[in-house]
Amino acid sequence: MSDSQTSSHPIWTNRWTYILATTGAAVGLGNIWKFPYIAGENGGGAFVLMYLLCILLLGLPILIAEVMLGRKGRANPVHAMLAQAKNAGVSKGWSFIGIMGVAAGIMILMYYSVVAGWSLEYVFQSATSNYMGKTPTDVAAGFGVFAEDTTRQLIWHSLFISVTAFIVGLGVTRGIGNAVNILMPILFLLLLMLLWYAYQNGEFMRGLTFMFSADFSKLTGQSLLTAMGHAFFTLSLGMGTIMVYGSYMPENQSIPGASVTVAFLDTLIALIAGMAIFPLVFASGLAPGSGPGLLFETLPIAFSDMWGGAFFGTGFFILVSIAALSSSISLIEPGIAWLEKLGITRIAATVGLALLCWLGGVASIFSSEVFDTLDFITANIMLPLGGLLIAIFVGWRLGYTRVRKEVTGVNNGLFNVWFVVLRFITPIGVIVVFYESIKGLFAA
Ligand code: TRP
Numbered sequence: 001m002s003d004s005q006t007s008s009h010p011i012w013t014n015r016w017t018y019i020l021a022t023t024g025a026a027v028g029l030g031n032i033w034k035f036p037y038i039a040g041e042n043g044g045g046a047f048v049l050m051y052l053l054c055i056l057l058l059g060l061p062i063l064i065a066e067v068m069l070g071r072k073g074r075a076n077p078v079h080a081m082l083a084q085a086k087n088a089g090v091s092k093g094w095s096f097i098g099i100m101g102v103a104a105g106i107m108i109l110m111y112y113s114v115v116a117g118w119s120l121e122y123v124f125q126s127a128t129s130n131y132m133g134k135t136p137t138d139v140a141a142g143f144g145v146f147a148e149d150t151t152r153q154l155i156w157h158s159l160f161i162s163v164t165a166f167i168v169g170l171g172v173t174r175g176i177g178n179a180v181n182i183l184m185p186i187l188f189l190l191l192l193m194l195l196w197y198a199y200q201n202g203e204f205m206r207g208l209t210f211m212f213s214a215d216f217s218k219l220t221g222q223s224l225l226t227a228m229g230h231a232f233f234t235l236s237l238g239m240g241t242i243m244v245y246g247s248y249m250p251e252n253q254s255i256p257g258a259s260v261t262v263a264f265l266d267t268l269i270a271l272i273a274g275m276a277i278f279p280l281v282f283a284s285g286l287a288p289g290s291g292p293g294l295l296f297e298t299l300p301i302a303f304s305d306m307w308g309g310a311f312f313g314t315g316f317f318i319l320v321s322i323a324a325l326s327s328s329i330s331l332i333e334p335g336i337a338w339l340e341k342l343g344i345t346r347i348a349a350t351v352g353l354a355l356l357c358w359l360g361g362v363a364s365i366f367s368s369e370v371f372d373t374l375d376f377i378t379a380n381i382m383l384p385l386g387g388l389l390i391a392i393f394v395g396w397r398l399g400y401t402r403v404r405k406e407v408t409g410v411n412n413g414l415f416n417v418w419f420v421v422l423r424f425i426t427p428i429g430v431i432v433v434f435y436e437s438i439k440g441l442f443a444a
Helices: 015-026 029-041 045-073 077-088 092-127 136-148 150-170 173-201 204-212 221-234 241-247 255-283 294-304 309-341 346-366 368-397 400-406 412-443
Strands: 004-006 009-011
Touching: 015 173, 015 241, 015 255, 015 309, 029 045, 029 092, 029 221, 029 255, 029 294, 029 309, 045 077, 045 204, 045 221, 045 241, 045 255, 045 368, 045 400, 045 412, 077 092, 077 241, 077 309, 077 368, 092 136, 092 150, 092 241, 092 294, 092 309, 092 346, 092 368, 136 150, 136 294, 150 309, 150 346, 173 204, 173 255, 173 294, 173 309, 204 255, 221 255, 221 368, 221 412, 241 309, 255 294, 294 309, 309 346, 346 368, 368 412, 400 412
Parallel strands: none
Antiparallel strands: none
């Protein structure tokens, strides 16, 4: 890739690098592990519909706004926000968005890397044919045994954090860009293969019905909040990942065009993962609401009686691990870029933040309460709050002309639609969901 360094801040002059890196950040455990299990826990159809609505009305508009802030600021999230606030003549306090984002990224990685470790465990189990030929019940029970084995989880978690730190420490965003370039299409093909398998061997129609027939009586304030939080989580929004990557985006690339591409790919992959998993869940008599283990209980069942299952299983979990890696890098990069700007060396910043994440991960392994709390606070509160503030800042503080100059590649009509949605619908949407879920908490 012909990327170059212009002035002091790196720019990806090849337009595909930006798309790939951002897609790599967006597509991860959120799509393949988290989406199916939270859709399962929240009753399916109505939840999926709310999630899609949140992507369209909240996620995509904020995605465009966050990329714009990064590209205009050409710096880490904290300094990009400082520069923008100064530019628009408003309070420096807006840089809080960047600081909260750095914190959220670290907190997410504190449990994300534990789940990535589970994925590594299943690379190992697949490669050693551990679950091959066993009954579905035994395969599913295997995850329960592993979930109790803290030592094993500790080893995989440590390995995953080390690899993340190693790559980030090298400063190779391009290495990841290129890897993702080759690996994401393979992951996509393997998912399609799994979908085919689920179609042949699973209760396919039952799976589809579960995912797409909406029964709104099942929708609570809490599930609405989960749907919104996940829209932010899966698009990597509201915490600076997108801002940092946007700061490496070339000037002549269209922000709305690139954003639509990334949001579309991300959503497609989540939906395919769901359509592959639920038919298998029903066919093996598992419960869709069984929680975080869902992916690791169902996929091995599929592989266990499939021709070449050990081989495909190994390949599949390797790719899930890589998808997790390209996301974990994007979770820690905003903090590192910020510390670097404050005068700390990249190596020291990486080691320090990675150690912090490792410690948090250890806590997540030993306490599911810590795990759940980190997940809840980040996805359901910090990311939507960050997104809300971004929408308000870009919609109400920067000014039409400044924003219009940066958001190019669309005609005035489309631009205006986006801007109006960002100013009114997006903030109101986030606030309404927050309100509904708090109301629910008190009613309960
Ligand atoms: N989007 C990724 C996933 O779905 C996770 C992720 C990466 C993320 N960077 C982020 C989530 C920034 C929130 C914010 O797995």
